[in-house]
Amino acid sequence: MNKLNLILITLFTVGLALFIYYSIEYNKVSYEYKGSLRGLGYTSLFIILTASYILLAKFKKVILSNIILVFLLLLIVEVFCFFKLGKPSAYKKDFSAIELPEDHIAKHIGVVPYADSVYHTVKMQNNDTVFNFKSTIDSNCKRATPNNSGNRSKHALFFGCSITFGEGVQDNETMPYFFQEESNEYNAYNFGLSGHSTNHMLARLQYKPLDSQVKEKDGVAFYVFFWDHIYRSIGSMNRYTEWLHNAPFYYLDNGNIKRNKMFCDGRIGLSRIYESLYQTNIVKKFKLDLPIRIRKSHLNLVAEMINESKKIYQTQFPNNEFYCVIYPEWGKAKDNMTNDFKMVLQEKGIKYIDFSWLSISKNTRLARMLTLILKPIKPWPI
Secondary structure: OOHHHHHHHHHHHHHHHHHHHHHHOOOOOOOEEOHHHHHHHHHHHHHHHHHHHHHHHHOOOHHHHHHHHHHHHHHHHHHHHHHHOOOOOEEOOOOOOOOOOOOOHHHHHOOOOOOOEEEEEEEEEOOEEEEEEEEEEOOOOOEOOOOOOOOOOEEEEEEOOHHHHOOOOOHHHOHHHHHHHHHOOEEEEEOOOOOOOHHHHHHHHHHOOHHHOOOOOEEEEEEEEOOHHHHHHHOOHHHHHHHHOOOEEEEEEOOEEEEEEEHHHHOHHHHHHHHHHOOOHHHHHOOOOOOOOOOHHHHHHHHHHHHHHHHHHHHHOOOOEEEEEEOOOOOOOHHHOHHHHHHHHHHOOOEEEEOOOOOOOOHHHHHHHHHHHOOOOOOOOO
């Protein structure tokens, strides 16, 4: 073995030892890899890749050496972005599925609040109170709507995210509550929850029959949709790694909607790629998300989830209407695909109410407009 080979193998060994150290040495309390430790990891990788490239090039392993060179160049860009971002920390996060009994609601739907509980939520920013509210959760893990009355003969079911749930407002200030009080004939049921989306609605409808939770036979159901639900429903990299790894995974198979566990354990390959990439400095520097853009196939998937939810609802409550309510956007839809989405809804026979033109959205205003639309119920969209 000549001197160059010995030096390269020694460098490779040192780099490997440093990389192993980096892999196991992090803050066990905060699960934090500090910037200095990440720098050590990049140094070790640089040594390993450089030594490997020189050795492979020396032995004329052209294809392998070029592959290593590509990774080396990517590492250089990654390190450049690392310093441009101010040497940020990274965090070790557990993306494994939650261990629960098979009949547990969270096993089917994902994260839900505890049944029969009251949550007091306070959010502060710069010593100012952003919101301070209490949310009452009933026995079916949904937010209670006060003043339900036996004198009302119809139901109004609301599905959606924090907009529907009423993040930041009291139980008597939510959209379902205002709709109930404006209509005088509907009891409202709030199935929304912060962070949820189309896939959560479908999972909830598949989990437990509605007629065991809703006493009125006649009524209407609303799914309050806004553009970010597309990214949540397909489990994009940013949404998956932020809070949706334990969310229902649906996909289309020859046009039919199918379910395979959660994102974390139902689409293992793609989810592991997301877990590996989301904290890279290249992704952070250029604010990347995957997939790069929303395609027609994604719109079809989300629309089919809505369609399946509609079918389940109307099977249990025949002759009742199901509407997708397109909420006013505070962030414009990417690629101007709102019209494309409405076309897909129309193709599947899903009635929608388009409020995207509203410049201001308030629970009271939106609820009042819904009650006006439903007097009488008539085919939509608008």
